[in-house]
Amino acid sequence: GAGVSQSPSNKVTEKGKDVELRCDPISGHTALYWYRQSLGQGLEFLIYFQGNSAPDKSGLPSDRFSAERTGGSVSTLTIQRTQQEDSAVYLCASSTQGVTNEKLFFGSGTQLSVL
Amino acid sequence: RKEVEQDPGPFNVPEGATVAFNCTYSNSASQSFFWYRQDCRKEPKLLMSVYSSGNEDGRFTAQLNRASQYISLLIRDSKLSDSATYLCVVNPSGGSYIPTFGRGTSLIVHP
Numbered sequence: 001g002a003g004v005s006q007s008p009s010n011k012v013t014e015k016g017k018d019v020e021l022r023c024d025p026i027s028g029h030t031a032l033y034w035y036r037q038s039l040g041q042g043l044e045f046l047i048y049f050q051g052n053s054a055p056d057k058s059g060l061p062s063d064r065f066s067a068e069r070t071g072g073s074v075s076t077l078t079i080q081r082t083q084q085e086d087s088a089v090y091l092c093a094s095s096t097q098g099v100t101n102e103k104l105f106f107g108s109g110t111q112l113s114v115l
Numbered sequence: 116r117k118e119v120e121q122d123p124g125p126f127n128v129p130e131g132a133t134v135a136f137n138c139t140y141s142n143s144a145s146q147s148f149f150w151y152r153q154d155c156r157k158e159p160k161l162l163m164s165v166y167s168s169g170n171e172d173g174r175f176t177a178q179l180n181r182a183s184q185y186i187s188l189l190i191r192d193s194k195l196s197d198s199a200t201y202l203c204v205v206n207p208s209g210g211s212y213i214p215t216f217g218r219g220t221s222l223i224v225h226p
Contacts, residue, residue: 101164103161104159
């Protein structure tokens, strides 16, 4: 596609439910990143994919968070047993190869609200 | 110490003013540096890369000081449309290129 696509754009869920967030990166981009941004805060790194593998999962805040990427393209971030503190904007970004001097292209994010 | 630190502001300036933001980073081995712009409720977008010799893009000038581990962004002749949050981004060296974002500096340009 022309840009990074994320869905849904908004998700309201009840505490304790599971949610899945989807990211479709720019075609041909091998590197994919998930960040989250709480209100008034900076971007917090969650996980990085290079192709289908995730060499860096260090940012996942707990074992309730997991992510996968299939076919070197679409990625899904899953949050199990959601908590109110999971409420944030979840941003996905991709870059061509994931090397140090590349810029990131962001999707418009998924606003997650846990009631 | 946070990896990337910025003054959150807000910087409130009149149209036409010149304004500068600084950003400090803790990892001396950091290799590449960027400024991103984020409008309210929007995703971040690249504003400009920061090169060792300094670089300019129209009204925007970026500088890197490796010795003191900071980067700067200078905006001349501020426009109302420059109102946004400016994010400093640092890429580490090594095999895993995870860009680290600062919390951002808020700029409000008023008439």
